[in-house]
Amino acid sequence: MARKKAQIEEVVMELTPMIDVVFLLLIFFIVTLKFKVLEGKLPTFLPKDVGVNASPVDELMEKVEIYITSGGQTPGRKPGAVFGMTILLNNVKMPSMTTFHSRLANMKANTADMKVTLYPQKGVNYEQVVKVVDECVRAEITDITFAGVAFDA
16 A cells, blocks of 8 residues: 655744743843942052051152243343343242353252243243253253143133
C-alpha cells in the first residue's frame, strides 16, 4: 500500500506576546534597580599616618602691582609730553624711570620668584606699557601678567 505524504504546515511565530514579555521584564528590572547614592561623597585618598606638616613654609611670592596711568610727567621727557604717564609701584608713585628700575631690581634681588601684574588704565598707549615691560625685563623679571581694564559703557 502506498503511504500518503504528510503535509508539513509552516508554523508562524507570533512576536507580539514575546515583545510584551520582554517589555515586562525590562520594566521589572528598571523598577527594582537600586542606584548607588554618591551625593555628598568625594573619593579622596588622604594620608592617615601623617599629621600636620612640620616642614618650614616656603617663602611666598612677593606680589608686585604696577599701575600705569596716562598723564603726569614721564621721566626723561619734557613736562606735558604727549606720551606722559604716571607709574605706581605697589601704590608708590615713581618720580623717574631710573628710580622705577632700581626699585624693581632691589625687589628682584630680595625675592627669588617675583610675579608682576600690570594694570594699564584707560587712555594708556602701547608704547607706555612696552616701556614698563622693558624695565621689568631689564630688572630680570620675566613673570609678568596683564590685568584687564573695566571700561564704562
